[in-house]
Amino acid sequence: MILKKYKYILIIVTALLFAFTSCMKDLDTLPLDKDVVTSASVYENADSYYQVLAKLYAGLAVSGQEGPAGNNDLSGLDEGFGQYLRAYWYAQELPTDEAIISWNDGNLRDYWEMDWGSNNEFISNMYYRVFYQVSLCNEFIRETTEAKMNDRGIDAAKQTEINGFRAEARFLRALSYYHALDMFANVPFVTEEDAVGSFFPEQTNRAELYAYIESELLAIEEELQAPRANEYGRADKAALWMLLGKLYQNAEVYIGEPKNTECLTYVNKVIGAGYTLENNYSHLFMADNHLSGEVIFPITFDGVNTKTWGGTTFIIDAAIGGTMNPADFGTQESWSGLRVMKSFVGKFYNLETLKSARIPLKSAAEYPLLYVPGNYQAASGYGADWAPDDEAVAKLASVNSDETYEGYVWFANNNVEFKLNKIPGWEEATTNGDVDELGNTGNLLIGSWDSKNIKVAESGFYRLTADFNDAKYTVTKTDWGLIGDATPGGWDTDTNMEYDADEKAWTMIVELGSGEIKFRANDGWDINLGDNDADGILEYGGSNIIISDPGKYEIKLYIGTPDYTYSVEKFSSDERALFHSDGQTLDITDPFEFTEGWAVTKWKNVTSDGIPGSDVTHSDTDFPMFRLADAYLMYAEAVLRGGSGGDIGTALGYINQLRTRAYTDTGGNITQGELTLDFIIDERGRELFWEGHRRTDLIRFGKFSGDEYIWQWKGAVQEGKAIDAKYNIYPIPASDVVANINLKQNPGY
DSSP: OOTTSOOOOOOOOOOOOGGGTTTBOOOSSOOOSTTOOOHHHHTTSTTHHHHHHHHHHHHHHOSBSSSSSSSBSBSSSOHHHHOHHHHHHHHHHTTSTTOEEOOOOTTTHHHHHTOOOTTOHHHHHHHHHHHHHHHHHHHHHHTTOHHHHHHTTOOHHHHHHHHHHHHHHHHHHHHHHHHHHHHTSSOEEOOTTSOSSOOOOEEOOHHHHHHHHHHHHHHHGGGSOOTTTSOTTSOOHHHHHHHHHHHHHTHHHHHSOOOHHHHHHHHHHHHTTTOOOOSSGGGGGSTTGGGOSSEEEEEOOBTTTBOOSSHHHHHHHTTOOTTOOGGGGTOSOOOOOEEOOHHHHTTTSBTTTTBOSOOOOOOOOOOOEEEOOBTTHHHHTSSSTTOTTSTTSOEEEOTTSSSEEEEEEEEOSSSEEEOEESSSSOOGGGEEEESSTTSOSSBEEOSOTTOBOEEEOSOEEEEEEEETTTTEEEEEEEOEEEESTTSTTTTTSOEEOEEETTTTEEEEEEEEOSEEEEEEETTSSSSEEEOTTSSSBOEETOOOEEEOSOEEEEEEEEOSSSSOEEEEEEOOOOTTOOEEOTTOBSSOSOTTOTTBSOEEOOOOSBOTTSOBOSOSSSOOOOEEEEEHHHHHHHHHHHHHTTOSSOOHHHHHHHHHHHHHHHHSSGGGOOOGGGOOHHHHHHHHHHHHTTSSOHHHHHHHTTOSSBSSSOOTTGGGSTTOOOBOGGGGSOOOOHHHHHHOTTOOOOTTO
8 A cells, every 4th residue: 555545533632732722723622523533542443553643644744634625733824835845845945046936925925035033924834833743743652652552452463563653653753853953943842751731841952852853763763664665655764764864964053063974874774775766857756756766755645635735736836837838737726936046047057148058169261251231230249230340240251262152140130231341341342232222132233332232121040142243142031950860850851940149050959869960941952051071061962961879969050151060969958957937037026926037847746657647736746855866965965074984986976876867868977076065065956956955955054044155035135145144043933932931032033
């Protein structure tokens, strides 16, 4: 059985903390629903323990008893906003460069403005979710002692199984306490050892809570099932090792002591446990990701049986808007909320050019030239208008030095005019144009001030020829494509190229097979280019260009002033750059406008075969809280920070496995010299973005508060600014500080 379809009994948790009763529903009342039973009776039935365990796991995935709404576990915030994973995602992603949200609900904007206070209802919701989960786990652990099970007459074999459940409950409690440690630091602390009833919990500190989590995880390690032996969606030893690794990875933040050797100890166990990288990165975030061998511990969702407005339903639907088609994501929802910050896009692209590919340098032969001054120059990137002496002016060339000239010119605007000059200047004897005021007869008036401007009505990329022997010229609009049996369209259909006006080249990225290619214009053979000598110089009607190695290629066609050249290069791009930029601006001037900031296409409610999930409103896609790729990154970071138990060569191998997957080849692989901590924090972003890691990572690297790393809207100003270090931890909700005399607010709030 896969633990994706939650079915559980509502237990009446009597071990609630007094300080939380203002936000939590009163759970001490008698149940009215015939399907709801109390803790006094549920544990009498040995088969009910599994259902109660399912409720503990469901606490991470759903927000109440019915789903997606209608019977919330906590009062106050809307069930969708109030779900555990959604609350966690807000807290971990919105205050970083990885996310911004266009909604202005309540104090939600405080997250991305990074100016929250102790009355922020979204931060309070995260806090109460953590401690509601802790309370559920405490009650289950309290009710599964050997003595209580003996009193109930549960047989030994069943007790052995339930003891495994109990270890899982302790893991889940440790996970929530870890979230409390990471986000709130100094929190109220209650375990199953505390007496049942209303009381003021004592406040622990970060060092004490760290020690408790560590001791709990070490104590239950041997009680959990072996890696990959448990039911999918439930904790096993590998999940525990990952959580211990996380605890040690961040130990210097939590207790002021590095624990990189300890981190490596447990990460090595994870890596040796038989998990495998998913071949296709995008499949990790689809509706059938439960089939992946990379996922170590997920929060599971099912669109029919585990309905919620939080979880991956939120992550998917809130990211859709603008020109995006919801059906492509297996949903009918479009919430127009989430985007990424410009600086995060810069982890994948050069922000100056938004190009990730290398540009080869090309040389051209020297031939007699014809200069093309006109009113198109400034708009089209050829220098100042009507300036034949501008170095950038378009030029035609006479390849055979026979008074026939040719070249290609980009006209960015309609209704352009130009002349043909034999010198980079203005002299009557060398200035040539049309014989008629119409400017489009095709006949040249040579060497006369009476010659008229040649006129072109429509913008585009034009082939210009001039024959001074016959006093003729031609102006032919061209659009270029690739054809051949190596192309997707074979010899019958061109694969169109796009003109890059900045680079003055026709470009494309295309999957090619073994075979041959040629360039041709306007889907016809009248104008086609090949390479007779395989020397990179193109000739009209030239020989086919051979492609011997199938794969993804970047192809560029440089046709301006002869010689005409091209490049065909194996193309490596980071396929983790799952963005939607159509209709979206890169800069965010108005955070509440969805079309400002690039959208993200990483998460989908579609299977790896392209089939929509079981429901077009609620997602089937699981959330991989821990996965193997993270273990590889943790290993490399711990080695770079001086931990024992690993080596730089192995670390480099792990990182390059991730990059080989990301690029689908070795084109993105790095060298040992490039493997630095600065690289690691960026690579963690590229690999793990929108998976709930970024805030913790930035704090560990000293880039969250302060001014070492600035992104748009950090500190509530568009250009970004430094923020106070107090924001490295969240405040204890003011309502709890007022209600519990034992609590002291975190510093600075």
